[in-house]
Amino acid sequence: MEKRVLLTENIEKDGIEYLEKMGYEVKVARGTSEDILVEEVRDCDAMLVRMANITAKVIQAGCKLKVISKFGVGVDNIDVEEATKQGIQVTNSAESNNNTVAEYTIGLILALSKKFFLYDHELRKGNFGIRNSLGIDLKEKVIGIIGAGSIGKLVAKKAVLGFGMKVIELKRHKDFEPEDGIKYTYDIEYLLKNSDFVSLHVPLTEETSKLIGEKEISIMKPEAFLINTARGGVVDNEALVNALLNNKIAGAAVDVYEGEIPSKDNPLFKLDNVIVTPHTAAHTIEGMQRMSVHPAIGIHEVLSGKRPSWPVNDVEEMKK
Structure with a gap:
């Protein structure tokens, strides 16, 4: 049959x-x-x-x-x-979708660092002076990767080889081989404190739910960016919104949301220092x-x- x-x-x-x-x-x-x-x-x-x-x-x-x-x-x-x-x-x-999501993540990092979306939005309104709001170079900047699985490792490789960035990877286990250009830590606070970009690549579990909340964001540099292409529940949305509103961090890129489809009144959508996309990191x-x-x-x-x-x-x- x-x-x-x-x-x-x-x-x-x-x-x-x-x-x-x-x-x-x-x-x-x-x-x-x-x-x-x-x-x-x-x-x-x-x-x-x-x-x-x-x-x-x-x-x-x-x-x-x-x-x-x-x-x-x-x-x-x-x-x-x-x-x-x-x-x-x-x-x-x-x-x-390992490489697809890794490419997307690097794209978000580029967009944040070069202010592509801000420039586009403001120039369409006639604000040519927005060019005086300067972006940053990626070379020598530090990307902290939380979730060093297959996607996280590809992000690290592209960041090091493609842009000359430095990498800190959070490790939960000690069975790993050292790699050039990558520093390992078991201390999430060390990673958050020393990274210019923090990129999340963990599954949503009881252990990772609200992994990044008010305390964790407060440890980040005020000029740092948070990128989430993992799962919405990994980040405390309210804590992220408050941090972005009060310039506790420079910005964020968010591709995933609690409950999958975000509400139309999600406060993230009203902020200029965040890039929001509709869970499309794997959609090529x-x-x-x-x-x-x-x-x-x-x-x-x-x-x-x-x-x-x-x-x-x-x-x-x-x-x-």
């Missing part, structure tokens, strides 16, 4: 074509509410998830479900603990293609009895 894959939302045709080539029936859910997904998942062997919330109730309704695969990297919208209890493998697209043509194909590969690996290339949980360990 043909195995069925449920897409909670549509994806690029590359991923769908891969699944169909491998012999799967693909269906797109009628909606993303919990009640609809509970009904849609009942006859499916796999789910490919974008932004829909995959709750315990949805997972428990998946009588045939063997794998939940994420379009993208962050799985905070999937109840991984419940999936593991049910013996369901969770996979993601861990390598699909190439990135979206990879984020469609990689979770499809994960589904095929699991359903064909292979160990997935990008596992999130360890189902086999739970069975022991």
Whole structure:
């Protein structure tokens, strides 16, 4: 019997074509509410998830479900603990957008340092004198990277090799190899105090929720910038707004928000010293293609009895 894959939302045709080539029936859910997904998942062997919330109730309704695969990297919208209890493998697209997000991060750093958005906004109003508001060079500036995983490491490499910047990486473990141009620390306060740019690349967990709050921002240099392309919940939005309003830091670039879609009255949108973008760090043509194909590969690996290339949980360990 043909195995069925449920897409909670549509994806690029590359991923769908891969699944169909491998012999799967693909269906797109009628909606993303919990009640609809509970009904849609009942006859499916796999789910490919974008932004829909995959709750315990949805997972428990998946009588045939063997794998939940994420379009993208962050799985905070999937109840991984419940999936593991049910013996369901969770996979993601861990390598699909590393370089894409790293490039975007460097772009935000350039935009902040050179004041591109401010110049554009003011010149359109006829303010040619805005040219006297000076930007800064990146050479010799220090970028502090919190979350030295695959994306963080690429940001560090591009910053050092491309712009002659210095890097401080926050390390939670001691099993690492020293790299040229990079200084390591286990002390987040040291990183915040000594960085001209602080870039966040951590997943949203209990440990990282509100990781950057009023105390942490107060440690940063007044001329420093904060860049968040990780998850909205990693930063205390109110603390960031207050810091930007009172010039406690020079500026920020924010691509992610609590609850995914920000409210229209988010106070960040009223500030001139912050760049806001709609969670688009991974949204390039190439990135979206990879984020469609990689979770499809994960589904095929699991359903064909292979160990997935990008596992999130360890189902086999739970069975022991």
